Amino acid sequence: MIEIIGVNKHYGDKMAVRDLNLIIPAGELFAFLGPNGAGKTTTIKMICGLLFPSTGSVRVGGYDVQSQGDLARQLISYVPDQPYLYEKLTGREFLQFICDLYGLEPAVSRERIEAMIAMFSLEAFVDELTERYSHGMRQRTVFAAALVHEPKILIVDEPTVGLDPKSIRLLKDILRNEAKKGTTVFLSTHSLDIAQELADRIGIIEHGRLISCGTLESLRKQASLDGNLEDVFLKITEEAAEESTASVTGGGGVPTTGTGAV
Numbered sequence: 001m002i003e004i005i006g007v008n009k010h011y012g013d014k015m016a017v018r019d020l021n022l023i024i025p026a027g028e029l030f031a032f033l034g035p036n037g038a039g040k041t042t043t044i045k046m047i048c049g050l051l052f053p054s055t056g057s058v059r060v061g062g063y064d065v066q067s068q069g070d071l072a073r074q075l076i077s078y079v080p081d082q083p084y085l086y087e088k089l090t091g092r093e094f095l096q097f098i099c100d101l102y103g104l105e106p107a108v109s110r111e112r113i114e115a116m117i118a119m120f121s122l123e124a125f126v127d128e129l130t131e132r133y134s135h136g137m138r139q140r141t142v143f144a145a146a147l148v149h150e151p152k153i154l155i156v157d158e159p160t161v162g163l164d165p166k167s168i169r170l171l172k173d174i175l176r177n178e179a180k181k182g183t184t185v186f187l188s189t190h191s192l193d194i195a196q197e198l199a200d201r202i203g204i205i206e207h208g209r210l211i212s213c214g215t216l217e218s219l220r221k222q223a224s225l226d227g228n229l230e231d232v233f234l235k236i237t238e239e240a241a242e243e244s245t246a247s248v249t250g251g252g253g254v255p256t257t258g259t260g261a262v
């Protein structure tokens with residue numbers, strides 16, 4: 001479970017996240033959407049303990065990310081949008097390194113690594129140095145590393161960028177399956193098709209505020225629209241942008257061009 005309670009985060013004068021309250025239970029696949037600069041990465045970094053809230057608190061699996069960081073981080077896997085691999089290790093050595101970091105027993109490590117190699121079809125290149133991998137091979141290896149220690153919380157940022165259709169299908173099936181097993185899956189993406197297809201609930205953040213949160217059906221109600229997630233997202237974010245412009249200009253209601261580039 002992820003609990004974000006009354007969180008504000010500012011960088012100097014810049015408010016990146018405002019008054020965020022969000023509870024994501026175990027077994028839920030939650031999609032986090034928002035225009036560029038809305039506060040998604042800042043929120044993710046606070047869940048992972050890479051940044052701390054200016055006010056408020058974040059708990060992961062019941063542990064406070066700030067005061068019980070080591071315990072919280074044991075439960076988390078984070079796959080950033082620009083994943084990092086140690087170039088001078090083979091894929092297998094990298095998986096072993098992750099198992100060692102999380103303190104898995106040697107026999108368990110061996111079994112888990114073989115399971116990941118099969119799940120992500122890494123057989124053909126897992127014993128080569130990762131510096132020779134293509135983007136797709138790197139992504140698959142990074143996901144194998146994220147899941148090898150069976151995290152309770154999986155956080156992924158733009159997981160499908162640059163993957164071929166077969167790899168995207170595999171990844172979507174794996175994310176759904178992880179949630180089914182009880183893992184909390186937090187997916188940040190600009191791909192509304194993937195959010196619509198996979199998510200149990202969707203949160204939309206805009207200018208650091210959570211302006212919408214619920215099932216696609218409840219978002220449709222909020223937008224008074226029966227369309228797909230793209231139509232609903234655009235309507236909700238455009239309305240929020242108009243409201244914030246109106247409040248800044250004293251209620252005059254200056255027209256906006258909206259947030260077409262999600």
Ligand SMILES: Nc1ncnc2c1ncn2[C@@H]1O[C@H](COP(=O)(O)OP(=O)(O)OP(=O)(O)O)[C@@H](O)[C@H]1O
Nearest residue numbers: 011014015016034035036037038039040041042043
């Ligand atoms: N280290 C930083 N110092 C100052 N401002 C920052 C810093 N990191 C982010 N910001 C600002 O905080 C706001 C939120 O940024 P964030 O990276 O969380 O957005 P995002 O939703 O992840 O955007 P994108 O979709 O473009 O990745 C932006 O206005 C950004 O410029």
